[in-house]
Amino acid sequence: MAVWVQRAPGREVLPLDVRRVALILLSGRGEEGLEPLLNLAVPGVDGVLRAAAGVSGRALAGPDGARHLAGYDLGLWLRPGETPLVGLQPTILRAAAVRIPLPALVPVHYPVGAGEITLLGLEPRWISQAAGGRVFLPVPIESDRPPAADVPAERDDLAWAVLYRALQALTTGDRRQGLQMLDHIYRQVYGKNQSLTALVVRNGLAAALALGERPWQDEWLRRAGPFTDYGELRLLWALIPYVRGDLETAADRLRRVLTEREEDRSDGLISGGGATTYRARTFLGRALARMGDLSGAVTEWVMALRVGPDYLPPLRELARLRIHADVLNRMELQYFWIGRSRAAVELVAAIYARSSDPAQAAPILAARPDVKLPADLRRAVQGRGDRRQKAPVRGQKGARSGGRAPKGPGIVWEGPLFTLSSLGRVNRELAAHLLALRWDLGGLPTEPDGYRPDADGRFRALADRLWHRPDRPAVWVRHHWPPKFEPPPAGRLVVILPWEFGPLPSDWLPGIAAAEEVWVYSHWVRRGVIDSGVDPDRVHVIPCGVDPEVFRPGERPPAGAEPFRFLYVGGTIGRKGYDLALDAFLAEFGPDEPAELVVKDFGSETFYRASSGIGTVREAAEATAGSARRVRLIAARLDDAGLAGLYRGTDVLVAPYRAEGFCLPALEAMACGTAAVLPAMGPALDYAPEGGALLVPAQEVALGSSVGGFQLAAPGRACQVSLAELRRAMRWAFDHREEVWEMGKRAAAHVHARFTWAHAARAAEARLQALLSRQPGTRTP
Known part of the structure; x- marks a missing residue:
């Protein structure tokens, strides 16, 4: 039971109210998706109720809805496949219990088209023992299916009821008819009801974008003119170039939406929740991913989750990728399944199962036996999966020929590869040249890609070898920040140290002692490693290089050119x-x-x-x-x-x-x-x-x-x-x-x-050969 207090001006904290809040779950197809809500604590909720069979949304929203509260004071009702976006803080639902003694309208998002853009409806999802009119409360509900057939109202003069049939047509019926219905509503309410007009325009533009109706896009965009500060329309304005394929412009607009956050509204415009935060970040991540910047995309999706941890689209995007487990742990993904719905838990488990360390999904599956994963991911978690990629390796410049067998034992190269950092450049150049020298090399990226390699570029063969595990990994090379010295799953460990300040951190020395060799870029760094007490015979210089086809002299400006x-x-x-x-x-x-x-x-x-x-x-x-x-x-x-x-x-x-x-x-x-x-x-x-x-x-x-x-x-x-x-x-x-x-x-x-990269790769190859020649098939203690 929640005890609410308020601080009166100049007085101490006083008792305000005592209210019990329930989630009421309607039965129906897909209700198994709501099972976790019956077993786990939901922020701001005192209990979870199942509505009796045959009880509809119309019944709950009607005058007799309060009789279904079963002793609770307030209830938020949900259909199967719906998630209330209350996040990790209970303040949203608790504030609702304080602010409204009456039933309230809440925003509900429905998928349209491909599902990336949503339609926004208003529905009477709050029911209360108190009777009276209705107010709006921004507790967003995310639905993964269209509006139900039962219109949850008898009055047609409310915004949520007027729009409901149009949303049904747009998601399950004649979509063109749905756009025409919105057009009709717009003409009826324009100049009479600002909030309803803005909501209709928002849905009209969303539907036109999702369904690819270019004339309607232009028309609804024109109608959006008076609402340039409305967050819902600002997000859709940013998505116009996204839908049309201009991803750079879309990314710039989405960044503007995120940096020019709207203030709390006092003009009555209806917020769907997250338009200027987690929804915008999710779309920005999608735009960056389509441009090849997976690193930037992952960052945006993680930030979206931090703002709206119950919002599933960022998790769905992450679940499509293979990400190093260290990255997942740095972004604290392991905490995003605790207390969440089964859909969220399955996504987090799948993300870990596809990562570099699938075993990290095992505790999640043990804690939640109701969670299901595809068979291949289950096998990976149990250590029985084939983690190698089967993509063919094409013979081309900078890559080993697909028709030639590897000449030596395998190498796993762990570190950033297709990123714009200097570490990424070093890794992909050395790895690509070793592939060209016919080493059986697999790349294990510790950071998501910052760009996509050209289809015909010289790094294409290396891109094909990402996540490949050689049959006989004899050497495991790690080059990333921060360095990691744990024993690898197979092979001898070589650590390349990105360090600039002379002697090394003391905490690194035990791990370095377990490594077979330490490679450094220069004699300046080597001196610092040796001054730390490391045996000089184990520290070797592998210099950086240049691509001579790109970095080469050209024409100089005239001698007198200025500046x-x-x-x-x-x-x-x-x-x-x-x-x-x-x-x-x-x-x-x-x-x-x-x-x-x-x-x-x-x-x-x-x-x-x-x-x-x-x-x-x-x-x-x-x-x-x-x-x-x-x-x-x-x-x-x-x-x-x-x-x-x-x-x-x-x-x-x-x-x-x-x-x-x-x-x-x-x-x-x-x-x-x-x-x-x-x-x-x-x-x-x-x-x-x-x-x-x-x-x-x-x-x-x-x-x-x-x-x-x-x-x-x-x-x-x-x-x-x-x-x-x-x-x-x-x-x-x-x-x-x-x-x-x-x-x-x-x-x-x-x-x-x-000092080309070919020179550097030959230096690395010489060290690999020397290392393997000492005690073939074993690791030096």
Whole structure:
């Protein structure tokens, strides 16, 4: 029993009311979907009742409905296949019990067309011992089937009743007739009832979009003009390009809907719930997924679940994917089945059963024996499923030929693969080249794809090998953040460490001791690993590389072309030294000098979101927009060809990093014939040739015993260039453009001869062969 209180002005908390709230479940086909509600606690509900056989929605909504409450004060009635979207907080249902002594109209969403867009009805779902009129209460109900045949009202002057027959026609009958019915209602209520007019327009546009009726779409969109701030119509406005296939515009509009959230309405317009939150995020995830950005899509679906955990569409989308179990656990998916309906539990169990660790679905199935999974997923959970993909591997550039047998034992490569991060680039390049060298390699992605590989691209063969498990996995390579050192299911463990601060975190050392080998990008990182106490014989440098077909020199602008262009590429974070490049540029060059600093930002909206200084760069760009010396920010995504073009259109790359494992943009710029300004310390010394880069004097800086919350095995370190020396190097480059171009030519020749991804893959292959030759078929303790 719920005891309600209110705080009167200037007084203590006072008793308000005592009310018992029930969910009333109608019987009918599909009622088994409501069984969990009889067994699990529902937030804000004191009990669950089954309506007697033959009791209809009309009967519950009628004047005698209260007799079905069986001792409860209030009841929210549901048909089979319906879910009240009350979320994890009981406040919505409890607030209903406080606010309304009368029966209330609630929004009910019905699928139309393919089911992605819903029609919105209003129905008297609340019944009460108190009699009287009706009010609106935004407790959304999601239905997976059309409206029932029994119209739950006798009065036709209420919004929910007027619309009901039109919604029936749109979902189960003559859909064109349904649109005509909505048109008729609109003409009758326009100018007389604003809230009903807006609701009719909302449903008309939704139906026209879902059913592909282009003339009706245009007509209902015109009628939506007076309701531009109505959240339901703002969401549908964003979905117009989505339905028409313009996914980028749809994604931009959906982001606007999410960032320009509507305030609590006082104009009587009817909210269906979630239009500016979980529904918008679900559609944004669908748009991103269709564009190939599964990583962004998963993020949006998880955020939708956090706002509306009872909303099933995000779970349905996730259940179609194969996602690494670590990702699922980081997004706390294991908690989204507790206290939820059977449909939600089945989806969560299916998501885990398709993941990299199907056994994690076993506790869910043990706790809920009523949950059913397809036979193949059941077998996977029990460890009897065949987890390998059977997709053919086509022979093409960068991939092993389908007609040639693998030449050695299998490799599992675990880490981000088709993402836009530097770790993803390293993984897919090395893995694709090892496939080309005829290793039996399977990719185990630890992050959802950030883009879709081209159908005919050189990574197509690697895409075909995602989730493939080799027959004889002899080596398990892990390269992701954070590193994971647990023993793999099979094979010897090799860990590639993405670390930049010298000695390693102490907590990593026991896991590293169990690994067969540790690979690092540069001798700078290797020194830090060895200083942590790791045996030098187990630490090996596998450098990064470039794709020589993409990152190659091109035509240079005329010698007198203006402005002289400096370029910074990377995250706008202190570790990478963006602030040094910006400060040195603004301090060294006067407003009238024809110089430009282009900042190509990475990760400010994703992995560097919490630490990005992109705002500082944007302010500098706005402040210098009208001068000869200017800062220009590029935040848009660029593919490799676009990035290479940016390098080629630049005079000098500036990368004054403080802590880097390799600094791949510097290598890529040099491969394109662009000289780089780099610290004379750190990983650049591995690949910056004499006379091919401007090395700025730097000193080693102690970082103390902890970095980023990690306790280190020994004091950390970074390198620091002085602002004066960096300014001097940038001024020299500005005054010696032709000499700088000659340096770029030497740098390009050096990189193409020694630092392509083919070179890096051969270094990795040599380590694999050496590792396997020591004790074939066993793991080193």
